[in-house]
Amino acid sequence: MDILAELNPAQKEAVEAISGPVLILAGPGSGKTRVITQRIAYLIRVCGVSPYRIMAVTFTNKAAREMGDRLFGKSEKDPATPLLDWSKRGKVTLGTFHAICARILRQDGRAIGVDRGFVIYDREDQLSLVKRSIQGAGFDPKQYVPSAILSAISNAKSKMLAPSDYIERGSGYFDEVVGRVYEQYQQLLEQSNALDFDDLLLRVVQLFSTNAEVLTKYQNRYLHIMVDEFQDTNLVQYQLVKQIGDKYRNICVVGDPDQSIYSWRSADLRNILSFEKDYPEAKVVLLEQNYRSTKTILETASGIISANEQRKPKELWTNNEPGERITVIGTYNEQEEAQFVVSEVERLVEQGRARLSDCAAMYRTNAQSRALEEAFIRYGTPYRLVAGTRFYERREVKDIIAYLRLIQNPCDGVGLMRIINTPQRGIGQSSLSQLAAWARSRGVSQFEALRLLASIAEDEKPFDIRTTRVLVGFSDMTKELIQRGQELNLVELFDLVIARTGYKEYLLAMSDGEERWENVLELGTVARQYADMGYGEGLAAFLEGVTLVSDVDGYDETEGAVTLITLHQAKGLEFPVVFIVGLEDGILPHIRSFDDPAQMEEERRLCYVGVTRAKKLVYLVYAFRRNMMGSSTANSPSRFLQDIPRHLISYDDQYRGEESQLATGAYSWDSTPTISVDLPELKAGDCVCHSQFGRGTVVSCHPVGDDSEVVVAFRGVGVKKLLLSFAHLEKVE
């Protein structure tokens, strides 16, 4: 197969420009992922570059996996003809910055004192460490918001400021506090043999700048480096690319300034400018032809983004059909908004114009998903929430992970504190502070203190008999787990942890215990994938995997359900039908960005990203009233709507400012059920089956208009209110 066939001239240019730095500015839907994959294939197949010498950095794990699938096939016997042999998969360095850096540090971190067994702290772990650091630095933990301090610390790290730099540069009281806490925080991290997300990157930069030998090794290896979503990289990431690519300078970065939406995570658009400055010989390729959207959608998006002032104008164009006009619609409140989305989806599906999986509803904040979910449940329309309570953030999942983490790395202080009394074993606050004080007086970590406690003679124990007994009991248990861990594979170890801690019984005693236990079992399924790796190796790989996952990683577009997703998560995805809800001033743009023009522009880009996800149909929905945190507020339609040329909108008489037209019922949709199968007669106590929720028992059933509202308690799911005509309930005997 000719790799260059079916590429347009600009894409071809981007693929063929293999020597020297390249900057690809790629508009939405311009085939940039395709260009990157073809480029890799071209390097290997046509130019004879060893796959081992290529690094490709993606924004999410999912993007990495997909790129791998496209290049090498999904499995050894993938029927689709991939561009390259399956055997070459795994030879290309392919992953997120964080995953790649974790790998480098396991390999070579020793050179700067990073122990091979390090664990990675996620945001929750970080927050708990910040709380401890606030205290450790001598401040009142109630006086400061840990998340604010954490984000200041993370910001500092993204700018490569060490605690001492930060304290030196800081001005004012808050900076002083942050600096001191940062100092403590970093110290605690080191004691715990742990790295946070920022450290993963930072330590590699440090490794490379202090250790010429290691740097040279990587520089010699990576003949070609490619970075996707370059507009969302931060300073450290840029530094990293520069370091590794410095020898061959075959660096290809791909991005779109208009889709930069992560400045709050310290992503810095200036990286694109710096690139042009640092690599003046760089070839710049513009990908401006859009293959994704209709003309109407593209023009809508252009209308929205053109209003940004800090921006280089560019000309996107498409050969696609003009398509249908977009729909702008005002509803009374978020319930009506959600109802509109569901009924419109149902209408499109009935008319055969879309499948459920073709549709996505996007929103600015996670909280907005609730109203949508409720409507989808009531109508019985299958949906898929991309980030509910995230699986790996669930308490029970994190507990088990903490046990496993402690086995890999007994220094893990945050993990230890998490599980030392979970399940409860009588180690309360006072025991803990005694232990902490004793550990400090001995100059050892708390975990070491436990070991020490177990070993000293009965009559010399520093605590009372009861406290000592529980602490030593815990110490013995972890000791056993760590020892047995040496000879067990991950699944056996997993089971042993649960058996030895009584975790199952602990969960099942809770009211929602079954559901939680299922989550633990689910985690066990994940662990199974690592069972055939050697001890340590499997455990480390598992822990790394579960910490670096993102929500979109588990997202599967083939599922027969509507996607509910934040605008941020939607980046890089596409759908035939897109609903953006909450198009109101205060939501999108978000109220927190009102006072900063730069942030305001980012909100606009976010809106742009949403619209450009769509292939065929776009619905922009806003609500007149919205309940937020308990109270109801009235919002005006988003200012972004005003920048859409009128002739592109099919239903635009709503938001011209006349409040009377915003009343409920200003639009209509078919509220009568169109499916006229024989509905089952249901009464309390009946067993029913639902396509999504499975088996359940009817709690109550009463008529509402010519329909019935059924309340069902689903096993392991909870109690749901459903409309009989929509829910597709089947009666089970």
Added chain:
DNA sequence: GCCGTGTTATTTTTT
């Protein structure tokens, strides 16, 4: 030390 109740902050987005 545990468990219940009342109080409070929380919500912008996440590798």
Added chain:
DNA sequence: ATAACACGGC
């Protein structure tokens, strides 16, 4: 509206 958190009684 909800969940984490603090406080007080057992």
